[in-house]
Amino acid sequence: MRKTPLLRGAAVTAAALLVLAACSTDDSVDDPAPDAGSDPTTSESTAEEPPADTEWFVQADYDEQDAQRSATFEGDPATPWLQYIDGAMTDTSKYATQESQKVCFANASISNPWRQTGFITMNQQLQALQDSKVISDMEVRDAQDDDNTQIADIDYFIAEGNCDVFIISPNSTAAMTPAVERACETGKPVIVFDRGVNTDCYTTFIHPIGGYAWGIDTANFLSENLEEGDKVIALRILPGVDVLETRWAAADKIFAENGIEAVDYFTGADPTKIKQIISDELVKGDVAGIWMDAGDGAVAAIEAFEDAGVDYPVMTGEDEMSFLRKWEETGLTGLAPVYSNFQWRTPLLAVEMIAAGEPIPAEWVLPQTPITEDERADYLAANEGMPDGHYAKFGGEDLPGFPEAWQDR
Amino acid sequence: MRTRLESLTSTGIVVIVLALSLVIGAILTAVEGRNFLSTGNISAILTGCSILGFIAIGQTLVILVGSLDLSVPFVVSLTSVVAAGQMNGDPAQVAPAVLLALAIAAAIGLVNGLVVSFLKVHGFIATLGMGLIISGYLATNYQGSHGSAPRSFRLIGATQVGPVPVSALIMLGCALLAIVILRRTRLGHHLYAVGGNPEVARLSGIRTSVPVVAAHVLCSLLAAMAGLLLLARLSVGSPTIGSQGDYDLMSIAAVVLGGTLLAGGKGNIVGTLAGVAIFAVLDNVMGVMQVNPFLKDVIRGLVIVAAVAVYARREIDQRPARFDRPTGLSAVLQEKP
Amino acid sequence: MSTQLAAHQRGFAGRVLAAVLTPGGAVYVLAAALLIATIQANPNFGDPGVIMLFLGRTAPIAIAAIGQYYVIVSGEFDLSMGAVIGTQVVLAGNLIGEDPDRIVPVTLLMLLVGAAVGFANGVLTTLLRVPSFIVTLGMMLALGGLVSYVTGGAATGNPVDEFREVGRGRFENVPVVEFLPYPLLILIVLAIAAVWLMRRPFGRNLLAVGDNPESAERSGSSLWWLKTRAFMLSSLAASVSGILLVGYAGVHPSVGDGYEFTAITAVVLGGVLLGGGRGWVLSAAVGAIALELLFTLLTVQEVESTWRDTVQGVIIIVAVAVAARGWQAGRRPRRSDTRTPSTRIPTPISTNQPSQGTNTGDN
Incomplete structure (x- = not known):
């Protein structure tokens, strides 16, 4: 007897909640208003994607990366993590500051040896920049390979992190785009590296060729x-x-x-x-x-x-x-193809350049050169004593803590 | 009456554990120089609750009836890509896409339920197999993110009422519906009865297949809700999003943490929600404290066992043996008229 | 149980026939069918050497399945198996390293660790009454996380070749089969030990406790120690499996990933009832072989890599559904309690309940 009214009551309550929520939606959506602005671009870019979805192959990207394999890189080949292909630069003079920067790093995960090696390199680089007072602190949130967690991590940084700079290593490209856009809306510099995002609101996007x-x-x-x-x-x-x-x-x-x-x-x-x-x-x-x-x-x-x-x-x-x-x-x-592990240093060095107001590449394409049989012996000698899960082109030889930090994991 | 008292006390324990974790969490957060009760943090915790919440509610129903659902992560992924593909950025397609996703999920749940109840395959194997089947389909047809959600749909994931995300409210609405089903409908009573002892339930004239199938369908539907919410948050469908969150094992852990008997027949939704909230608070605090991600797993594992141990001890103190479930069952049955 | 009891009363031929009709026997037919299908698709797989290599590499999973059998037949789960294997693999890599003198002490340490994990699983499950699903899930998270944390996620490297020999090496010049891989030999020894163990009071009690926990309690056997031993056997089996896998594949954090599910699937394919009380230990091992044969068949048939999960899923469900029919056919009247073995209350118990508030006739 009581069932039906109760059920109905519950349904009504739920509906009322929904309506209530829907009502207040319009108000609270005002803060992420620029989202509305960026919306059309997002839908446009996704509208172009479907052919890629079916084949997972974009001829233009393929051709571009094919060409980049033989491109000339600016900068000193001895520090490949600072090299880049000549292109559009981001003017960072508005960010110039003497203050030590609080860096917030939303990491996708450290669940494989490649990421573990890179993360060690990053922490050693951090130490160097902390010693020179460029960076005061780096807060890290690790998403453990989960897109949803990483979105929450970025939102948390925006709301609670008191961040001066965001560094984001996206867990996946398309899914992380809205969250990265929200980070951009804070007006703070946003550095994306490794996997990309479908927006160019970032200050710089650092990655090897691809x-x-x-x-x-x-x-x-x-x-x-x-x-x-x-x-x-x-x-x-x-x-x-x-x-x-x-x-x-x-x-x-x-x-x-x-x-x-x-x-x-x-x-x-x-x-x-x-x-x-x-x-x-x-x-x-x-x-x-x-x-x-x-x-x-x-x-x-x-x-x-x-x-x-x-x-x-x-x-x-x-x-x-x-x-x-x-x-x-x-x-x-x-x-031995290389997905340049030394890219893990570059985001923090980019923070240093941004704090100094120096222009940095908007899309920072790092060299990505395979190790051939002729070069093998050199890399083996240079990395002697490193564990099996270490990556030869980690690029941290000049950092504090070398080589113990990479040897004792 | 006794069932109510018992469930009150057991749920009580879970809620006390939750309160305890909130207090400890607030202290630890303060030590880190952060405010646990800030809008951003509360919203982060509630968002953390909502996805696992949907799945855990469904998992509760399935566990109550004496089965399991290991296919939920794949249902989540499948609904996310299917709905995203159907929407493809077009606001007019939101309703059809949602219906399509729910229909597919219901069909999967139906198959799970039929396999479990008529082919007599244990839920563990039936849903493990179903998960594999869906996973193969996903791998073959989706090689990365797919489709996109229009802004109107993404608002569900982005909107908040004060510090409370709309997604959490929808989840609570679903929880309320599930509670009503369990407490006030014949289906709910049969669910407990079959989970408590299928033989007795059958002898007392219940068609045992009905609650089993219904629980599986509801569970898949709720997993689809989680998939749709993830689509709203991610803005694109992702063929791996369900597996990324380990929703199968974590939802089962949350259900048991909430005081539901894994063997079925005893438990409730409120406890499950508290279990989900405990996980969310734990994750939140560990995030603030920048706990090493590997250590996070260690702590999760220890907390799961420790919390359930506290609860299980209490169970033994209260009950002479583990076999008085039929008493609870008969109480439920008596409550029916 | 009823099937086995019935079988004992018949002659040998009757027993074989009855055995094949049960799921525990049907898995042999399944394995044979898969083997024939594989050989038919590619005759190279009929070569004795190839079969030996196949059995050698299947040994670790079959050993894991035997370990999982003890736990499942007593009515519990062991989800920590993969984490135990991962732990042992990393221990071997980091502690033995390049020093052959450490092989013996480290191996003993590894077995000790395995036993300790099983003991903890067992005690938490029995004395604290935490469901084994949760205990071993927690153990899986904790152990896996701890190992990754201590090693920074990456082991130093492979241990010395002498240690790996046990998983990689073989006896040469064996008549008929050409050679005998060490892992297969270890599997045979462990399988014989398992059959012996299941005929001992321990095994009988384990089956009894899975079938009907209360009766076992009444018969005076110590429930907690009985089940704890089952968990210890499971973790020890996982440890042996880990040792063999280090030899076979080398050190990598992902070795052992998903082994708990593979082992449970193998056990269930072997006709062992989830929820306990029914099933034969050798069938569990053959279940593992059948499962691995299935993977090989998928490779031979060149099934699209992305569709392999689907095929596997369908076959597992179908095989278990057929097996479920088998158990029903083996028993006299149709009883629906085989469906949800996690509800571990066998019918006789419910009749013992003083008042059901429901109809308890028809017994």
Whole structure:
């Protein structure tokens, strides 16, 4: 008997709450008003995207990155983390200050060796800049690989952080765009690095050339060293992550053009899975090449060939020490593509430049050069004593705490 | 009557734990030189509650009926990309997109429920398998963020009433509906009965499949609500957003933290909400204190076990053995007329 | 239980027939079918050496499944398995390093750590009455986080090759099968030990407690110690699995990821009832082999990488649904309590309840 009225009551209450909420919406939305301004651009850019969605391949980006591979970089090659491709500069004179800066860093995660290495480098760089009083403090929030958490982190910084500068390493590109725009609206400098965002409201966006360049370097190398019709196993970490999808998209295209048969697998970077997949493929038939979208777990792939007692493949890994060491030990034909780990220093150095009011590149494209067999010995020597999960091009040799900070993790 | 008293006390414990964590959180936040009760912080905590809240409410229903749902993260991701694709920035498509997302989720829940109740597959395996099935579909069809939400829809994620985000209010509305269903409808009573002891429930003339299927459908629908809310917050659909949040295990943890028996048959929504809030406060405080992300997991793990241990001790003190659930059940059944 | 009791009363042929009809027996048929399908798709997989290599690399997951079996059959879950494997892998990498003299002490330490984790799981579950799902979930988070924190998320590197030999090496020149991988040998030893253990009072009590916790309590066996031993066996199995995986694949933080779910899936594929009380330990191990065969078959059939999860999901559900039918067929009347084993109250108990307030006839 009582059920129906109660149910109805609940529904009415819920509806009333909603209406109430809807009413107050218009008032409170006033603070993020500029959001309305930026809205059309967002929808426009997404409207252009659908073809990319289906193919996950943007020819213009591919061509641009292809060209950037051979571009000339401004600055001293001895400090590649400060090099950039000539282009539009952001005028930062309005930010010039003598005060120590409070930096707020919204990090996507430190859940893989690449990010762990970079984060150490960043902290050592921070120490150097704290010693020179450029930075007073860096508050870090780690989103543990979750977009939703990172949005909350950025909003928290805006509301509670007393930040002078925002540094954001987005967990994913499109999803983080609105939150980065909100950070921009505070009028403080916003530095984005690694993965990008679909807006250019930032002060600077720091990144190596990109995923297509990785795919082009690696797939060209394999195509040159293999015959038409050879089989390549592509080991991919996981689907749905844009920075990894572009690497594969470029490589897949080049393999197809060169008549290389490429079969891709998702491994989660788990060496057990990698070894099983390669073992099964070796039973099925010859495998001439291995392509990886990140070098994590490369050693297991090589070991699968050893266990099966067949010749080593032509292979592309990454500049992770484990791969470089195994590569040297086995003498296989290989290439270590680099997703420049030293980029983790650059955002803090950008803070220094911004505080000094110096112009900085609006899109700061860092060099991204693979390590070839000829250079391998130098990098192995330079990184001796580093753990297997360390990255050769970490670029922290001149920072305080070298090398212990990277050795004792 | 006894059921009410018991649930009051058990929920009471959870609420006390929550109050305790609020106090400790306020102190620790103050030590860091921050204000725990500032608008920004309260809004951050409530936002943290809302997504997991939706999923945990649904998970409560499924656990009450004696099953589990491990497919929720994938339902979240699927609804987020499907709705985003349907909207594609067009405000006119919001309603169709929402309906489409909910319909797909309901269908998934229906399949889960049918597999569990008619094929006799344990909920753990049925929903694990369903999660894998959806995950394959997502991986094949979505290689990154997809579609976009128009501004009108994004407002749901961005709007606040004072410090309270609208998303949290919608979540509380859903919680209220779930409470009404559990307390005042035949379905709710059957849910407890089947979860308490399916055999007895069957013998007493309940069609045990109905509450099982209904709970699974509701759970998937609530996961879809979470997916839609995430779409509003992210502005684009994401094929990995559900897995990113570990919503399967964390929602189960929140439900048990809230005092619901994992074996089914006993528990309530208010406790679950308190459990979700405990997690949100914990995360918030750890964020303010800049706890190392790896240590965060350690603390989460310890808190989950410790909190449930406090609660479980109390259970043993109160009850002679773990088998008086049917008593609770019969009390529920008696409450029906 | 009823199936097993019934089976004991028949002759050998009858027992085999009855066994194959149960889910615990059906998994052998499933494994054989998958193997035949794989060989048919690519005859190379019929080569004895290839089969041996396959069994060798499947040993860690089969051992994990045996460990998980003890816990599941007693009516609990162990979700901490993957974290235990990850811990052992990192311990091996960081503590043994390049020093062969440390192999023995560190291995002992690893087993000790495994036993300690299992002991903690067991005590928290039984004495503090925290559901094992939650205890082991908490353990998974805590252990995984602790290891990452202590190591900064990255292990130093692979341990010496001598240590890895146990997971990578093999006996050469074995008749018929060409060679015998060490992991397979360890699996065989552990499987025999498991069969023996399940025939001992410990095993019988474990089954009894999973089937009906109260009766086991009444029969006087110490419930907490019984279940705690099951958890310890599970963690020890995970530790052995971890040792083999270090050998097989090397050190990486992601080794062991998701092993808890793989092991549970394997156990359930093996016809073991989630919720406890029913199932054979060898079937759990064969469940693991069937699961790995399925992955291999997907590779052989060149199933699109993105669709593999879906195929796996469908097959798991179908296999378990068929198995559920099997248990029902094996029992006399249709009883619906097999559906939700997490409700662990078997029918006889409910009749013991003094007043149900509902109809308790029909027994």
